[in-house]
Amino acid sequence: MNLNKTKNEKVNLDQLLGKLKKEDSNYSNLCKRMKIVYWIFIPLYTIIAFIHYFDTKELTDLIAGLFLVAAFLLFALVFGSYQKEYKNVDYSLPTLLMLKQAAKRYHPFRKKSILILLAVFLMNASFNLRSQPLFNTVESQIVFFSIFILAIIIGLIIWYFKYKPLRDNALANIAEIEGN
Amino acid sequence: MKKEDLFNQILSDNSDRIQRICRYYNSNAEDQKDMYQEVLINIWKSLDQFKGKSAISTWVYRVAVNTSLSFTGKSYREMQLIINTDTQNLSSILDNEDLEIKKKEEKQFNLLQNELNMLSVIDKALISLMLEGLSMREIADVIGINEPNVKVKIHRIKTQLKNKLTGGKHELK
Known part of the structure; x- marks a missing residue:
């Protein structure tokens, strides 16, 4: 079925609907899958934490296990929030409101990032609190913080080249619409 | 009404309107077609949020203008407004x-x-x-x-x- 009469602008509706549905679900489904994985991990690792505690009778093992569960919980909540955000992308908002939402979305440090940071630190604490840690504490911390800082730098470089121009444009347009 | 039926109806009623908006911002047919498709994708994405509070034409214009502002195919500086003598x-x-x-x-x-x-x-x-x-x-x-x-x-x-x-x-x- 063709939508348009002119030769150059023919769009196959059936093909397009397929694309639309794919677009609709891509990000949202990815986040949904991640969320489901973490919600499966949460009870599983809670049980493992308690089993491990009953084996070793070490309170630090229980705390380490629960820290890991708490990290999973935070990841599940963040992915749930991203799923909701992608699912509800709305281009029919008034332009000013849409621009404000875009500027918020492209901010390098969002509230959600704090939750992710907290989850990463909880995981790190969990690995180091165990009565029989897998790695030497000092060495593992050096590796952890090196990877952590590198990840932040890479993230900021990607943001600077990919998202900062979008945010700057959105902010400039907001200022223009709101000014006279 | 099913989402697909509503989408088809909006398209049949507003296709010319969307194409005109796309022509304002793109001089060549290929870019017009790309933007047209992007507007349709955004109409589909936003359709669940349509509550019927504003006229459907106003709603379509919003989606089209918002798409033009975030149209990924062109940078803001390159964006031109093309008008016809008619x-x-x-x-x-x-x-x-x-x-x-x-x-x-x-x-x-x-x-x-x-x-x-x-x-x-x-x-x-x-x-x-x-x-x-x-x-x-x-x-x-x-x-x-x-x-x-x-x-x-x-x-x-x-x-x-x-x-x-x-x-x-x-x-x-």
């Missing part, structure tokens, strides 16, 4: 009924086209909606500001264009 509401920009001499009209048109492309993205969006024949109320509804604010902005753009076209010899109304 654009129905072209006279609404100039407010000049004395443009009867063809040559002068053509020259004015070319100048106008150049000046329009010097406008900011937001001003281009406002002018494109005005060329579509939307009322100030409807434009305000699309952009998300109040009606007096739209009037001030349109007046400023018109004054700026008139100044450029007449070399600052026209009188402000």
Whole structure:
């Protein structure tokens, strides 16, 4: 079925609907899958934490296990929030409101990032609190913080080249619409 | 009504409208087609949020203008506003009924086209909606500001264009 009469602008509706549905679900489904994985991990690792505690009778093992569960919980909540955000992308908002939402979305440090940071630190604490840690504490911390800082730098470089121009444009347009 | 049926109905009623908006921002057919598809994708994505509070045409304009602002195929600086000599509401920009001499009209048109492309993205969006024949109320509804604010902005753009076209010899109304 063709939508348009002119030769150059023919769009196959059936093909397009397929694309639309794919677009609709891509990000949202990815986040949904991640969320489901973490919600499966949460009870599983809670049980493992308690089993491990009953084996070793070490309170630090229980705390380490629960820290890991708490990290999973935070990841599940963040992915749930991203799923909701992608699912509800709305281009029919008034332009000013849409621009404000875009500027918020492209901010390098969002509230959600704090939750992710907290989850990463909880995981790190969990690995180091165990009565029989897998790695030497000092060495593992050096590796952890090196990877952590590198990840932040890479993230900021990607943001600077990919998202900062979008945010700057959105902010400039907001200022223009709101000014006279 | 099913989402697909509603989508098809919106498309059949507003296809020409969307194509016109796409033509305002893209001179070549391929870019027009890309933007047209992106507008359709965004209409589909936003369809679940349509509550019927505003007219469907206003809703479609919002999606089209918002897509033009975030259209990934072009950078903001490259974005141009393309108008045709047969654009129905072209006279609404100039407010000049004395443009009867063809040559002068053509020259004015070319100048106008150049000046329009010097406008900011937001001003281009406002002018494109005005060329579509939307009322100030409807434009305000699309952009998300109040009606007096739209009037001030349109007046400023018109004054700026008139100044450029007449070399600052026209009188402000």
